[in-house]
Amino acid sequence: MQSKTVRYLIIAVAAVCALFAGYHYIHTISDDDKVKKTTPAKKSTKKTSQNDDKTAKGMDLAAIKSGDFRSVVGTWKNPAGDTFVFDKNGLVSLTSNGETRSDREVFLASVDSIPAASIDKGMLKTFIGPKDHNVGPSGAVSTYFIPANVKLDGTSNPSVDRIYSGQQMDDHNIFTKVD
Structure with a gap:
């Protein structure tokens, strides 16, 4: 009985870890996209020989x-x-x-x-x-x-x-x- 409980506990912990890893991966991609989107705006404030970027x-x-x-x-x-x-x-x-x-x-x-x-x-x-x-x-x-x-x-x-x-x-x- 105790080994079944341990197995279920291990499976539950693995599932939580997998969910956390997936959540972290999705938010890492979203944060990377946000960085890419904000980087041009920062560059566009710099003046060039033309009007600007x-x-x-x-x-x-x-x-x-x-x-x-x-x-x-x-x-x-x-x-x-x-x-x-x-x-x-x-x-x-x-x-x-x-x-x-x-x-x-x-x-x-x-x-x-x-x-x-x-x-x-x-x-x-x-x-x-x-x-x-x-x-x-x-x-x-x-x-x-x-x-x-x-x-x-x-x-x-x-x-x-x-x-x-x-x-x-x-x-x-x-x-x-x-x-």
């Missing part, structure tokens, strides 16, 4: 949504010659129909009846409007930040980062980076 990697929607525009710093232009100029803090200026304005911003939080920026279908959907938030009936323009390889119906060339801004989904309202 984030810019080199493309559009970072989560960063933009939180107010960090480093991944889109520079000038963006559409086929009509209209431009957006961004610095790390957001929209610096926009040029439309030959008129340059610096009194506009990308709305990240909700403003009046305009919803907060949201990431949907691989794009950051937001609006550009007046910095004083006096939106009026048509004071804000729908704007999407679209990373490379994300398709937007009615437009072409999904191989590059793009910004859509306007009322019609077509290539005339697509801005691509020029510097």
